[in-house]
Amino acid sequence: MGEQLEKIFDVELKPGAGENYVCNLTKPEFAEKMANKMPTEPLPDDQMVEVALKRLDQLRKERKSLQLYLDICVRCGACVKQCHYFLGTGDPKNTPVGRAELLRKVYRAHFTISGKLFGSLVGAQKLTPEILKNEWYKFFYQCSECRRCSVFCPYGIDQAEITMAGREVLNSVGLATKYITQVISQVYKHGNNLGIPEAAFKYNCQFLEEEIKESTGVDVKIPVDKEKAEILYLPPSADLFTNTDTMIGVAKVFHAVGADWTMSTYASEAANFGLFFSYDDIKTINLRVVEVAKKIGAKLVIFGECGHAWRAARQYMEAMNGPLPFKFMNILEYTAELIRKGKLKLDKSRNDDVIVTMHDPCNMARAGDLVEEGRFIIKSVCNNFVDMDRSVIKEKTFCCGGGGGLLTEEIMELRMKGGLPRATAVKEVVESHNVNYLAAPCAIDKAQLPLVMEHYEIPVQVGGIHDLVGKALILEGQEEFEAKKKAEEEAAKAAAAAVPSVCGLCDAEFATMDECCEHAEKEHKISKDQCDLACEPKEGAASAEAAPSVCGLCDAEFATMDECCEHAEKEHKISKDQCDLACEPKK
Numbered sequence: 001m002g003e004q005l006e007k008i009f010d011v012e013l014k015p016g017a018g019e020n021y022v023c024n025l026t027k028p029e030f031a032e033k034m035a036n037k038m039p040t041e042p043l044p045d046d047q048m049v050e051v052a053l054k055r056l057d058q059l060r061k062e063r064k065s066l067q068l069y070l071d072i073c074v075r076c077g078a079c080v081k082q083c084h085y086f087l088g089t090g091d092p093k094n095t096p097v098g099r100a101e102l103l104r105k106v107y108r109a110h111f112t113i114s115g116k117l118f119g120s121l122v123g124a125q126k127l128t129p130e131i132l133k134n135e136w137y138k139f140f141y142q143c144s145e146c147r148r149c150s151v152f153c154p155y156g157i158d159q160a161e162i163t164m165a166g167r168e169v170l171n172s173v174g175l176a177t178k179y180i181t182q183v184i185s186q187v188y189k190h191g192n193n194l195g196i197p198e199a200a201f202k203y204n205c206q207f208l209e210e211e212i213k214e215s216t217g218v219d220v221k222i223p224v225d226k227e228k229a230e231i232l233y234l235p236p237s238a239d240l241f242t243n244t245d246t247m248i249g250v251a252k253v254f255h256a257v258g259a260d261w262t263m264s265t266y267a268s269e270a271a272n273f274g275l276f277f278s279y280d281d282i283k284t285i286n287l288r289v290v291e292v293a294k295k296i297g298a299k300l301v302i303f304g305e306c307g308h309a310w311r312a313a314r315q316y317m318e319a320m321n322g323p324l325p326f327k328f329m330n331i332l333e334y335t336a337e338l339i340r341k342g343k344l345k346l347d348k349s350r351n352d353d354v355i356v357t358m359h360d361p362c363n364m365a366r367a368g369d370l371v372e373e374g375r376f377i378i379k380s381v382c383n384n385f386v387d388m389d390r391s392v393i394k395e396k397t398f399c400c401g402g403g404g405g406l407l408t409e410e411i412m413e414l415r416m417k418g419g420l421p422r423a424t425a426v427k428e429v430v431e432s433h434n435v436n437y438l439a440a441p442c443a444i445d446k447a448q449l450p451l452v453m454e455h456y457e458i459p460v461q462v463g464g465i466h467d468l469v470g471k472a473l474i475l476e477g478q479e480e481f482e483a484k485k486k487a488e489e490e491a492a493k494a495a496a497a498a499v500p501s502v503c504g505l506c507d508a509e510f511a512t513m514d515e516c517c518e519h520a521e522k523e524h525k526i527s528k529d530q531c532d533l534a535c536e537p538k539e540g541a542a543s544a545e546a547a548p549s550v551c552g553l554c555d556a557e558f559a560t561m562d563e564c565c566e567h568a569e570k571e572h573k574i575s576k577d578q579c580d581l582a583c584e585p586k587k
C-alpha cells in the first residue's frame with residue numbers, strides 16, 4: 001500500500017462531524033407510490049415509537065440473519081476503519097459498529113431480558129422519537145450499504161442488512177428520503193429511474209443508432225418493445241442519456257453476434273432502488289422485469305453495467321419473484337464469454353490512447369462475485385491496464401461515496417468525504433503509471449466518480465467497460481467504411497491543399513496551399529498548423545465549398561457544394577454535416 005493510501009487510515013476522531021449531513025425528507029406525492037405502504041408524512045411523536053418497535057420486532061422475526069447480527073457483535077472494532085464515511089468524516093457514529101449500535105441499543109432495551117433488567121449497564125437505550133429523527137434518520141443515510149466492513153468482520157456481520165432494517169423501521173413511521181422515493185416513484189410511472197417517457201426513450205435509441213452508423217457505416221439496431229425476443233436487456237437508464245458510449249458498446253456486441261434482443265419501455269431500468277428502501281419495493285420493481293421477460297418469451301435477461309441492479313437481481317429475484325422461466329446474467333459475463341469463445345473481432349490498439357484502471361462497484365464485487373470478468377474484458381480490448389493497490393480492489397473495493405441511495409445534492413460534502421479512499425487509490429496509479437481512464441461499470445459510479453476526481457484534482461476520465469469494448473470491436477463492413485472515409489478525407493484535404501494561396505504574412509502568391517505552407521515554415525518559421533491559420537485562398541480561386549458537386553442521394557448536379565448542401569437539407573431532410581458525407585465533387 002502506498003504512503004498516501006496508508007495515511008487515510010490514520011483517522012482523527014471528530015465526534016459530531018456527521019451531524020450536519022441530512023437527506024431531504026420525502027414528499028407525500030412520492031411516499032404514497034411506495035409498495036411498502038409507508039405513511040405519507042412523519043407520524044406524530046406519540047405514535048412514532050410504538051409503530052417503529054412493532055416494525056423492528058417484525059423484521060427481526062422475519063429475517064433470521066438480522067436477529068443473528070444484532071446478537072453476535074462482540075465490539076472488537078475490526079470493522080471500524082473499513083468504512084469510507086468514517087475515514088472521510090471521523091465521526092464514531094459513522095463506524096460500522098457505531099452505526100449498528102444505534103439499532104442494537106434499542107433492540108437490547110426492548111427485546112432482550114438483560115437490556116430490560118440492566119438498561120444502560122448492558123448498552124441498552126429505550127427508543128424515543130428524537131432518536132429516530134435525529135440519529136437513525138441521519139446515520140442510516142450515511143451508510144451506502146457497500147458491505148466493505150463485512151469483509152473484515154470476523155463474524156461476517158452484514159452491516160448493509162442492519163442499515164436496510166433501520167431504513168425499513170424509519171419508513172414505517174414516515175421517515176424516508178426524497179431522493180430514493182422520487183426515483184422509485186419514477187420507476188413505477190415510467191419504468192426507469194430518470195423518469196424518461198416512452199417516446200423519449202425510443203427517440204434516444206434511434207439517435208444512438210444514427211451515431212453508430214455515422215462512425216462505423218454499419219446499421220446497428222437498438223430494439224425497443226419487440227413483441228418476441230430471446231434476450232431482454234436492462235440498461236441503467238443513464239446509459240441512454242449520459243453514458244451513451246456504454247450503451248453503444250453493448251449494442252455493438254449484440255449486433256456482432258446477431259443476438260435477438262430487445263429493451264422494454266415498461267422495464268427500461270436495470271437499477272433497483274428498492275434495495276435502499278424496502279423488500280416490498282425490491283420485489284415490485286423486479287416483478288416488472290419478470291413480467292416483461294415472460295411476455296416476450298425471453299430465455300435470457302441481461303443486466304447492464306449497474307452494481308446494485310446486479311445485487312437486487314442476483315440475491316433477491318429468484319427468492320422473491322421465482323421460480324423464473326429464464327436465466328439471467330450480467331453484461332460483463334455475457335461479453336467475457338463471447339470474447340473467450342472468440343466471437344468478437346477486437347483491435348486493442350484502438351484503445352491505445354488510454355491507460356486503464358478499474359473500480360469494482362461494491363455490489364458487483366461483494367454481493368455478486370463479479371471481480372474477474374471486468375478485468376478480463378479490459379485486458380482483451382486494451383493494451384494498457386493497471387490495477388490499484390490490492391488492498392482496495394475486488395472484494396475489498398471502496399465505495400465511490402454515492403451508493404446506497406446517497407447520490408443526492410444536499411449531502412454533496414459527505415459524498416466527497418466518502419469518496420476520499422477511492423480517490424486516493426486512483427491518485428496513486430495516476431501518479432505511478434500515468435493512468436488516464438477509470439473504468440467503472442456502474443451508473444452510480446459514473447455519476448459520482450467524475451465529481452470525486454474533480455474534487456481531489458485527479459486528471460482521469462471516468463467511463464464504462466463497454467465504452468472500451470465499443471471502441472475496440474470491429475463490425476462487419478466497418479473497416480471498408482473507414483477506409484473509404486479516410487480516402488475521401490485525404491482527397492478533400494488534397495483538394496484543399498491544391499487551391500492557390502496567398503501568404504497571410506507577406507502577400508507572396510503560391511500555386512498550392514502546400515507550397516504556401518512550406519514557404520511559411522521556411523521564411524516565417526511557422527509550423528503547418530499555424531500556417532493554415534495565417535494564409536488565405538487566393539482571390540478568385542475555387543474553394544472546396546465552391547467546387548461543382550453531385551448529390552450522393554439523387555445524382556442532381558450543382559455548381560457549388562454549398563448549393564448541393566442546401567438542396568439536401570430541403571429535399572432529403574439531411575443536415576449540412578451529413579450532406580458533406582453524402583455528396584461528391586463533380587468529376
Ligand code: SF4
Binds near residue numbers: 073075077152154156
Ligand atoms: S468487526 Fe464485527 S464483531 Fe467486530 S465490532 Fe465490527 S461488527 Fe462487531
Ligand code: SF4
Binds near residue numbers: 084399
Ligand atoms: S456497509 Fe459500507 S457504508 Fe455501511 S457501515 Fe459498512 S463500510 Fe460503511
